[in-house]
Amino acid sequence: LAGARYTYAAARIGRLDDGAGTPIPADRSWDKLTMNLRANYRLGSAWHAYGGVSQAFRAPNVDDLSSLKSSRTGVISTGSLDIDPENYLTYELGSRYRDGDVAVQAAVFYTDISDLITSRPVGTDPGTGEIITTTTNGAEGYVYGFEVEGDWVVDAEWRAHGFVAWVDGEADTYPTASL
Numbered sequence: 001l002a003g004a005r006y007t008y009a010a011a012r013i014g015r016l017d018d019g020a021g022t023p024i025p026a027d028r029s030w031d032k033l034t035m036n037l038r039a040n041y042r043l044g045s046a047w048h049a050y051g052g053v054s055q056a057f058r059a060p061n062v063d064d065l066s067s068l069k070s071s072r073t074g075v076i077s078t079g080s081l082d083i084d085p086e087n088y089l090t091y092e093l094g095s096r097y098r099d100g101d102v103a104v105q106a107a108v109f110y111t112d113i114s115d116l117i118t119s120r121p122v123g124t125d126p127g128t129g130e131i132i133t134t135t136t137n138g139a140e141g142y143v144y145g146f147e148v149e150g151d152w153v154v155d156a157e158w159r160a161h162g163f164v165a166w167v168d169g170e171a172d173t174y175p176t177a178s179l
Contacts, residue, residue, distance in 0.1 A: 003036045009059035009085075013066050016081075026066060030059045030085050046099035056088040064117050064135050077119055080135040087114045101153035106146065111169075113141040118173045141171030 013026035038052035060083050067079040094107030116139035123132045145167035152160045 001038045001040075003038075004033060006033050007031065007057070007059075011060065011062055011065055013062060016066055024081075026081055028060070028065060028081060030057075032057050032085065043095075046097055048096045049094070050096065051093045052091075054090045054092075056090070058086040058088075058117075060085065060117060060135075067135070070130065074130050076125060076130045076132045078132065078134045083117055083135055084115055084137050086116050086137075088112070089114075103151040104149070106148045108144075108146045110144040111142060113139075113143065113171065116141055116171055116173070118171075139171045139173040141169060143167060143169035 008029065008031045010029040011027065013028075015023040016026040034055040034057060036052060036054035038050065038054075040048055040050045042048055063079065064083060065079045065081055067077055070076045088111055090109055090111040092107055092109040094105065096105045097103065115137040117135060117137060118139045119133040120136050120138050121131055122134045124130065125132055145165060147163070147165040149163045150161070154160060
């Protein structure tokens with residue numbers, strides 16, 4: 001099976017102050033065609049193996065684009081109108097068994113993340129000494145894991161169902177807001 005999805009996302013902020021009192025246009029939009037490819041193979045009358053590759057993206061939100069916030073940690077966070085969407089590419093392999101009153105499914109996956117939206121330090125406020133950070137596409141990363149699900153129909157009135165999942169990952173981001 002092959003699939004495609006076209007997505008259009010827009011942020012209508014109007015105008016922002018550039019810090020010097022000059023209003024700047026802040027409306028942004030993004031669009032992307034994402035694809036996926038999946039396959040299913042019958043191993044027997046009750047058992048199937050499947051796999052797939054899928055793309056995704058996350059457009060920046062209003063906070064990513066236009067935030068201006070100070071926290072008690074001594075950091076001033078600012079948004080950026082120059083950021084791009086995050087991109088994801090996921091690979092999945094799994095197997096499904098269903099026979100009579102028993103069903104079991106297990107899958108493993110790996111997701112590659114690029115252009116992750118994060119904050120990076122850009123300076124210090126001379127009046128307060130607070131670190132200033134801005135939003136940027138400054139990280140790469142990955143997520144991987146597995147999930148297992150089972151279902152057993154005990155009788156007409158009882159069913160046992162269980163699900164377990166485990167996920168881990170890593171992203172290369174700026175370790176601190178320090179300059």
